[in-house]
Amino acid sequence: MSSRTLTLNVAEGALHASSNSSPRLSPDEQKNALMCEKFLREVLAYKFVGPDYPHVTEVMGTATIGGKPAIVMRWHMNGNVEQYTSLNRGTAVDLIMSVVEAVKYFHTKYPRLVHGDLRPSNIVVGNDGRVLISSLASAHVPGSAKLTAKKINGLHRWMAPELIVIDEDDNSQPPASTFESDMWALTCTTSQFITGKVPYEFRRYSLQVVPSIAKGVIPYHKASFVNAAEEGGVMWGEELWQILEPCWEMDPTCRLTITGLQASLRRMFDIA
Template identity: 30%
Template sequence: MVSDSNRLVAGRYQLLRELGRGGMGVVWEGRDTLLHRQVAIKEVLLPDGLSPGDRERQLLRTAREARTAAKLNHPNVVAVYDVVEEGGRPWIVMELVSHPSVEQVVLTSGALPVREAADLGKQVLSALRAAHQVGILHRDVKPSNILLGDDGRAVLMDFGIATVEGDASLTRTGMVTGSPSFLAPERVRAENAGPESDLWSLGATLYACMVGRSPFERGDPMATLNALLNEEPDYRRIPPAMHPILKGLLRKEPQDRVDAEEADRLLSAILASRPAHDDLDVPERRKRGKSGGPGRALLAAAATVVLVLTGGAVAYFRTASPAEGAPRASTQPAAATGSITPSATPTVTATPTPTPTPSVTRVAPAVRAWTSRDGWSIMRPTGWRGARGEAYTHWTRRDGNAHLGVQALYVDLTPGEIIVTEQENLAQTAQDVVNRGRRTVTHQGVKAVEWEFSWTAGEENEQRWVRPGARYREVRRALVVGDTAYVLSWTVAERQWPRNRALMRQVIGSFTVAP
C-alpha cells in the first residue's frame, strides 16, 4: 500500500494526494510528468493470499480493462490513458474528472428533478450505446460509477468488470460480479448477458436517482437478489413522467425490455415536455448545492426517507391582478361646501353644488383558485408571485414578507413523523427557533399535524425570498392523501402575523387533493 504522496509510479506518474479508497483500490490525484497534465491514478489492490495463478489472472484482467476502455472515445466516458505495473500491483492512469458521483449528489442534495434525471439517463445511455457498438458491456452501471459535473455533464467510469463480447471470461466459474442492487436478473441466473443487462442497470440507476436507492435494495445481499428476481419495483414514489422509461427498462426478461433506441426516445420525450422549471439551470443548482424547496436535506438525514423535490429550479408565472391582497371598496361620497358668517348664532348658507355620480373600484378577491397539474388545488393569495418546480410550488407576496408553499413528498411517513423531520431540518439553517405549538387537526376529512413556530433567518438559507436576519412566524401542516404526503407552509414577517392570520387559515384550509 502506497501511503505517501510525491512518489513516482513507473518512473512517470507522480502521486499527489489520495482522492478515495474502496475495497478494490485507491484513487489518487496525480501528474503525468512526461506530458505535464493532471491525471487520476487507480491503484488496484490485490487481495492477500492470492496464488501466483490468481495474481496473474488479476493482472491480465486489469490490462484487459485498459484495452477495453481505450477503445472508447466518448464525452460521457472517463478516458483511460495507460496501465502499468509497480510493486506487484496494477495501476490505471485515467482522465481526472473532479466531480461527485450521482450517489453522492443524491445523498447530500436529495433526489434529482425529473428532467435532470432524464438528461443524465440520456448521457449514460449514449455512452453505453457507444460501448455496445464496439462489443463492450459495462456490467456495473450504478450511481457511484457515474460522475455529475456542475455543467450537467455525466461521465460513466470504472469499466473494471467490463467484458468484450467474444473474449474468454477471466472470472471464476459461477462468480457473479457487480453490485447486487443493480444487477440484471439474467446475470443473477448466470444466463448469457448482453447489452440489455446494462440497460436494466441504467433503469435501476434512474430509479435510485428518484428515491435514493435501488428498487430492489433490501439491506441484505440475498434478500436483495431474491427481490430482484421475484418482486416488481414500487413506483408509488416515482413521479409519473418517469414511469414509462423505468417500466420499459426494468422488465425481468431481457427480450421484453425496451432497446436503446426506444429508451432514448422515451427520455427525449421527458425532456421535450413542458419544462417544470427554467429559473435556475443545472449548473446554478449545483453551485448552490441545495434545493429551492425546504427539506431536500431530508434524504441525506435519513436514507429511508425519500423525497422528490424541485432541486431549486422553478418556472415563474404571474397572476393577473397587481394587488397584494384584497383592496377595499371605495366610493366617492357627495361633497358639500358651506360658508360660515361670523355671528353669535352661526347660520349656514348652502351653496348648491353638483352631486357627483359615485364611482366604485372593482373589488379584487383576496384569493384565487389554483389547480396543480398533479391534481391538487388551493386558494392562493391574489397578486402573489408564483413559482413551480417538480414537486414544490410556492408563492411570494410582492414585498417579500409573506410566503406560501406546497410541497409533495413521496414518502412512507405519518404526518407526525414528517413534522419531526421538518423540525430537524429547520434547525440546520434557522436561528432562535421558538416552538409555538404542535397540534393534530382534521384537514378535509384527513388527519393532519400542524406546527407553528417563529425563527430568524441565518446568513445561509436555501430560500431566495428569505432575508438574512429577518424574523418570521410560520405554520407548517403535514397530511397524507393516498400515496403522497404534502407539507403546506405559510410564512410571514413576525410583526405582520396578527393581521395575516385570517387569510392564512382561509388559504391553508382550502388545500384539496382530487380523488
C-alpha cells in the same frame, strides 16, 4: 510512443499471457488474480475504445499503489453520481438524460458496446455537469474477438435476473451481460437518481436480494418511488414509473431499448 500508450500495450500483453495459463491457486491468490484480471481487462477496454471515445472518463495512465495495479483517471471535483446526487437532488432529470445519452452512444455507435456493470458508483459527474462512465472491466462488444465478454462479478442490486446464477451446482460458464441487461441496470441507476435509494432498499442485506430477484420482485415499489420523486422535486413520478417499469421485465426481450427509453423520456420532459 507515449508513456500512456506504452502502459496500455504492456497491460494488454499481460492480459493475453494471463488468459493462456491456469495454475492452481490458493483462495488469496485467486482473489489477487481476479483483481489483476479486472485491471487488465479495463485497460484493454480503454485501449479498444481509444482516447477520443466520448462519455467515458479519461485515462491518464497506470500505476502501482500499495503493491496493487491501478488505473489513473482524470479527477473530477463532483465525484461519482452517488456522491453528487446526495448533495444535489434537484439535478436528477439532467443526470438521467445525460446518462441515457451516454448509454445510447455505447449501444448504438459502431462498435456497439455492452457496459456490463452500470451503477452510480461507476458514473462520474464531469466539471460541466454531464456524466462520464467509468469501470469498463465488464465491457465487451458482442461477437468481437478483440473485446470479448468475460464474467466480472458485479453487485446483485443492479444486476439483471438473467445474469444471476441461482443453482449453486451449475458449473457452466455464467451468462454474459447484454444490451438488455444494461437496460435493467440503467433503470436501477436512474431510479436511484430520483429516489436517493439503492435498488431493493427494502431488503436490508445483499444476501436477501438474490432470492427476491429469483421470485420476480422488481427493484423498487411504485408507491415509494413516486413519493420519493415528488419529495426530490421531480414532478413526473407517476409518468416516470410508467416509462421505467418495462425495463424491469423478467423477459429481456420485452425491455425497452435505449433509443425507445430516450424517446419516451424526451416526450415526457418535453425535450426537443
